[in-house]
Amino acid sequence: MSAQETMRAVVLTGHGDLDKLEYREDWPKPVAGPGEALIKVAACGLNNTDVNTRTAWYSKGVTDATTGEAFEGAADDDATWGGAAITFPRIQGADVCGVVEAVGEGADPGLVGKRVLIDTWLRDWSDPLNLDKTGYYGSEINGGYAEYTKVDQRYIHPIESDLSDAELATFATSYITAENMLNRAQVSEGDTVLIPGASGGVGSALIQLANRRGASTIAMCGADKADQVRTIGPRAVLPRSPEDLTAALRDAIGQETVTVVADVVGGAIWPQLIDVIARGGRYTCAGAIAGPIVEFDLRTFYLRDLVFTGATIVPPGVFADLVGYIARGEIKPLLAETYPLKDLREAQAAFISKRHVGNIVVTHD
Numbered sequence: 001m002s003a004q005e006t007m008r009a010v011v012l013t014g015h016g017d018l019d020k021l022e023y024r025e026d027w028p029k030p031v032a033g034p035g036e037a038l039i040k041v042a043a044c045g046l047n048n049t050d051v052n053t054r055t056a057w058y059s060k061g062v063t064d065a066t067t068g069e070a071f072e073g074a075a076d077d078d079a080t081w082g083g084a085a086i087t088f089p090r091i092q093g094a095d096v097c098g099v100v101e102a103v104g105e106g107a108d109p110g111l112v113g114k115r116v117l118i119d120t121w122l123r124d125w126s127d128p129l130n131l132d133k134t135g136y137y138g139s140e141i142n143g144g145y146a147e148y149t150k151v152d153q154r155y156i157h158p159i160e161s162d163l164s165d166a167e168l169a170t171f172a173t174s175y176i177t178a179e180n181m182l183n184r185a186q187v188s189e190g191d192t193v194l195i196p197g198a199s200g201g202v203g204s205a206l207i208q209l210a211n212r213r214g215a216s217t218i219a220m221c222g223a224d225k226a227d228q229v230r231t232i233g234p235r236a237v238l239p240r241s242p243e244d245l246t247a248a249l250r251d252a253i254g255q256e257t258v259t260v261v262a263d264v265v266g267g268a269i270w271p272q273l274i275d276v277i278a279r280g281g282r283y284t285c286a287g288a289i290a291g292p293i294v295e296f297d298l299r300t301f302y303l304r305d306l307v308f309t310g311a312t313i314v315p316p317g318v319f320a321d322l323v324g325y326i327a328r329g330e331i332k333p334l335l336a337e338t339y340p341l342k343d344l345r346e347a348q349a350a351f352i353s354k355r356h357v358g359n360i361v362v363t364h365d
């Protein structure tokens with residue numbers, strides 16, 4: 001194979017620990033097919049989906065918090081977010097910022113040279129609103145931990161912004177997930193939204209996107225991250241796991257309940273999160289990083305007329321909304337660190353250790 005036809009990429013070779021991520025300099029460079037664009041990747045943000053897929057955390061046999069280590073006994077045939085098996089080798093990485101280098105037959109040549117972001121949700125274009133017919137970029141098809149990637153041009157969104165490539169690569173997954181959570185819970189002006197995991201990708205997105213709608217936000221995060229979280233404008237910041245959440249809320253905002261909890265954490269504190277939702281309030285959830293199995297008192301749910309919404313697959317249109325918010329400077333990136341692509345293992349180890357605020361991104365020289 002000639003040098004022009006290969007590229008640098010990090011390839012996931014199977015379920016397991018970090019050693020399943022292999023840096024290669026001889027990986028075949030993709031070629032844009034009909035209707036597709038070839039993108040030179042400038043930066044790609046990290047995600048828990050990469051970690052959870054690698055470790056097989058999505059398997060129903062797993063009941064623990066996300067750890068970053070391979071789970072014993074996980075079933076390979078239900079080990080991705082959607083419940084279907086993943087095929088290896090796979091290039092992960094969903095949050096791409098890059099430049100279109102070429103287009104395939106029938107695709108718009110005007111895209112060449114454009115700086116772009118990629119919508120992470122793959123649709124069946126004959127039935128694009130059908131949520132059952134979706135895939136995830138970097139999971140069901142190859143993603144952005146590589147010098148080049150190719151996608152159907154309909155996933156490509158040109159962006160004009162003064163932000164750096166790495167800053168632009170912090171947004172995609174976290175922000176469309178957060179926006180979808182807020183849409184599902186119909187968050188609007190007048191709502192008070194409690195946000196556990198507020199220092200993370202989705203949590204920090206929830207603060208900014210809920211504030212953007214005129215809601216009031218209460219962040220929960222580790223004490224060492226509180227000052228940084230304050231810079232994105234929550235009304236109050238509470239500890240990550242207060243002994244008495246009701247009392248902590250009362251002390252911070254003078255009321256013991258909120259109208260919405262927007263959660264990606266779950267775990268041991270979960271019953272307290274549900275207890276502080278006011279009558280008729282909403283719980284919206286897109287993750288369970290502290291543990292997926294929780295203690296649920298159904299009486300709290302039905303006697304208080306609560307509404308629960310899960311949020312994963314993002315309907316068409318939300319990504320375009322997000323690109324507009326970024327271009328108009330309505331939300332700001334929280335870039336914690338960058339690593340070169342070849343050091344993806346180190347980048348992911350840092351991501352898993354959760355000492356950062358916002359997101360970590362790999363870049364190309």
Ligand SMILES: NC(=O)c1ccc[n+]([C@@H]2O[C@H](COP(=O)([O-])OP(=O)(O)OC[C@H]3O[C@@H](n4cnc5c(N)ncnc54)[C@H](OP(=O)(O)O)[C@@H]3O)[C@@H](O)[C@H]2O)c1
Pocket residue numbers: 047048049052065066173174177196197198199200201202203220221222225240264265267286287288289290291311312313351354356358
């Ligand atoms: N459904 C979807 O489409 C979707 C999309 C994106 C993410 N997710 C899921 O949502 C969750 C959060 O994603 P993210 O990208 O926001 O994660 P992240 O950037 O890693 O942030 C998660 C935050 O949760 C807090 N946390 C509280 N308890 C924790 C625990 N036991 N272990 C680790 N962190 C804990 C940490 O902040 P403090 O240290 O400040 O407490 C951490 O910064 C993950 O489970 C992810 O898989 C789902």
